[in-house]
Amino acid sequence: MSSPQSPSPQAAPFLQQAPGGAPYPGYTSPIPVKRTHLGHAVASEWTKIRSVRSTMWTLGVYVLLVVGIGLVTALLVAANASDGSLDGENPLSMGFFGLLLGSMCVITLGVLTTASEYGTGMIRTTTVACPSRGRVLAAKSIVFFAVAFLVTLVSTFLVAVVDTAVLTDAREPSGSEWLKATVGVSLYLALLGLVSLAIGSVIRHSAGAITIMIGVLLAPLVIALFMFSESLQDLREALFEYSIPSQLGIFYSSSLTDSGPSGWDPLWIALGTTAVVLGFAFFLLEKRDV
Structure with missing residues (x-):
């Protein structure tokens, strides 16, 4: 006597998409479907960069170096300056030393924005x-550039205001010097940080x-x-x-050399690079796999 057989499962009906994109004819999803754009990627990257601890630590150290060293330098110069020794000195130039060290933090954050993933x-x-890789990199670049620019702008402006108030014997900076x-x-x-971000994307390490x-x-x-050889003199100067x-110093009118870039030239060089x-x-x- 043969054992009863269990009923065979019915095959799932073939699903055809309706012209409107719904999985069933006549069905409309209550969830609105929107075409994604660069703004969505920017919002995603902003969430990433502000939610990881490395960003807060790196920017915190950066602000500490820029503001701390800039203010300490001005205080030391003011304490050890004799009468008339600061005549003609640009008080804004004291911010150069903090930015030079802080630039390593900008480099680090730029690399981590891409390479850490x-x-x-x-x-x-x-x-x-x-899936659009170009959109992802563009969003990372926009978010990072905005963050780096705003944090640096606030820090340098604070240092400039305080240094000008501390170094009362120095000359009054012009409007163009304040802007630079x-x-x-x-x-x-x-x-500079954006170049680091691009290098992080290329190296991936x-x-x-x-x-x-x-x-x-x-x-x-x-x-x-x-480079002590006379034959290397031109290369040494370049x-x-x-x-x-040296290019950072040009923004404070304190370039290491008397020739080469001047004024706003370093900004155009950085933009082209x-x-x-x-x-x-x-x-x-x-061209590469993920």
Whole structure:
């Protein structure tokens, strides 16, 4: 006697999408479907950068260096200055030393904005949520540039105001000097960080990218110091003039050399360099696997 057979499961009906995109004919989803755009990616990247602890620590150290060293330098100069020794001195130039050290924090944060996701594997989740890789990198660049610029602007403006009040014997800075020492230098540091972000996207390794950027920051100046040969004189001067510390000094009218870039030239150089490096990062991003 044969055992009773269980009824065979019915095959699921074939689902056809309706012309309106609904899975069933005549069905309309109550959830609105919106086309994604760059604004959504920017909102996502803003959530990321403000929610990780590394951002708060890096920016905290950055502000501490820029403001702390800038104010301490002005106080030491004022305490040890004799009568008339500050005549003709630009009080805003005291902010240079804090920014020079703080630039390493901007470099670090720029690299971590992109490279850290490759180290943790989070980049896979990011590209699933936003398959357009160019849009992701553009959103990261916009968010980072805005954060770096605003934090630097607030810090440099605070240092400039306090240093001007402390160094009462120094001359009164002009309007153009105020603009260069606040807005100009903030744009320059933000662009430097954007180059770091692009290098992080290209290298995809945090430690390696940070090492490369610190080398770009310090190596030209250090190498130039050891070029004693007369045949290398032109190269030595070029390394001095176009090194990042020297270009930072131009925003405070205290360049390390008497020739080379001047005025707003460092900002245009940084803008051109950023465009080239970031463009290469976009190109490479579309050619490589995640």
